[in-house]
Amino acid sequence: MISDAALRVTGGALESAPVAVDTQRVSVLARIGESFGLVRKALAALNARWHLRSATSLGQRVTLAGSPKVVNQGTMTFGERVRLDSTVAKLELVALPGGHLEIGNNVFINYGSSLVSSKHVKVGDDSLIGTHVMVMDCDFHRIEDKAWDTTGEEIVLEERVWLGNRSIVLKGVRIGHDSVVAAGSVVTKDVPPRCVVAGVPAKIVRTF
């Protein structure tokens, strides 16, 4: 029997009554909760297998919520335990002809983000990419005549990089391990390891 926790006021003092916990019932509920969690993860893993079926390689335990836009005309590789969210807004993952979109292990990419590679975009292990982030290694058009031009310059995010919401990383940039790009920043130049960059164009505001 479960009895609710009760507090009785006796002679102006608070006295707590003993609480009997039905441990059998609690463990059954915990097991049901666990099973739901496992089912949800299994569905997210199946969802990833389906939507990322054009990927060149897909590691173990990749999960996906929602339905992304995936175009692989080059090479697209995912490490293990990658988590993708394409719920509130569509996630876009593109490898153009000759491009390699390389996502490392244990990377999280949030909704509305767009990662496009015409040469090589590498997202290092344990990195976090916020919502509505853009990472593109080419400009798509030439400045002078606006002609279509997907000549790319490699982008590398080293390990444990965090890109804040609505940040943009432009072609040719390397972001050092553990560094953080503040929300809304535009990164136009290399970022050393272990620093926070912010603003347009992004500048170092802190090191750690």
Ligand SMILES: CC(C)(COP(=O)(O)OP(=O)(O)OC[C@H]1O[C@@H](n2cnc3c(N)ncnc32)[C@H](O)[C@@H]1OP(=O)(O)O)[C@@H](O)C(=O)NCCC(=O)NCCS
């Ligand atoms: C990166 C971040 C966490 C750093 O926050 P913080 O520790 O409070 O920042 P700091 O106090 O060290 O800021 C240092 C300087 O940078 C400036 N700065 C911080 N964030 C900025 C931004 N997004 N754009 C422009 N400047 C910014 C601050 O005004 C401060 O300038 P000052 O020294 O002239 O006063 C924060 O800027 C940020 O981007 N938060 C949102 C993260 C996000 O997108 N999360 C959800 C997705 S995962």
